[in-house]
Amino acid sequence: MPEPSDTSTVSRVASVLQVLGSRPGREGLSGAEIARIVGRERSQISRMLKSLCAAGFVEQDPDTRAYRLGWQLYVLGRKAGDQLLLNAGSAVLRAMVRETGETALLSVLDGNKSLTLLREQPDRTIQAAATTRQPWPLHIAASGRALMLDMSDEEVRDLISADIPRTDVGPGAKTSVAEVLDTLHRERQTACCIAIDELEAGHMSIAAPVRD
Structure with a gap:
């Protein structure tokens, strides 16, 4: 989210969309709540929400009057990113799931985070949960370290400096930059990253970089 001193229109719109995008499921926020979170005048946010609703990027629940992201953003999102990568990646992930019986993910570097774009899961009841479009700090996931190899x-x-240390991670997460670097030095020898109990207790992941 942009700093309060950033007054550009684009930054204000981005702030509103990011706040709405952080809500679970289809849960919405009132205009007053959005204004409070982004630190703007309520009248200013109301005008912005009206324009975003007209464009289809935001919608307002007719009963609760709460705002949430609109379907037009979903349409745009389906066209975002490297489509060649996404198209090629889907087939590869499906083949990996068939061979390993485990969930397979494709992640990319997004600023200083690891962002999962694609997910394929095996057809079984018990499996690891994996969320797409949720950025994670690079040092606490195998996919993140693979992106830094x-x-x-x-x-x-x-x-990674801004994300260390963290408390909302598993017991195996690295707690210092030096520890992350030491782990990367070892993982570079095998071109493979393994994370156990780092994202959360009981979670294990294996990742390798895709260079071509």
């Missing part, structure tokens, strides 16, 4: 130590420090 080819980076210099200085680049890694710049990316």
Whole structure:
């Protein structure tokens, strides 16, 4: 979310969409709540929401009057990103699921986070939950470290320093930049990253970089 000093229209719109996008499911927020969270005048946010509703990017529940993301954003989202990567990745993930019987993910670097774009899951009752479109700190997931395997130590420090330490992680999560770098140095030898109890207790993931 942009700093309060950032007054550009684009940044204000982005702030509103990010706040609405952080709500679980289809749960909405009132205009007053949105204004409070983004730190703007309620009248200013009301005008912005009206324009966003007209464009289909936001919709208002006729009963509760709460705002939520609109379907037009879903339409745009389906066209976002590297479509060649997504199309090729789907077939590869399905093949991996057939061979391993485990959930397979495709993640990319998004700022200083690991963002999962695709997910394929096996047809069984018990399996690890995996959320797409939810960015995770790079150091606490195998996929995140795989994205940093080819980076210099200085680049890694710049990316992860703001997210260390964290309390909302598993007991196996790295707690310092030095520990992350030490782990990466070992994982570079095998070009494979393994995370156990890092994202949360009982969760294990294995990842490798896709270079071509």
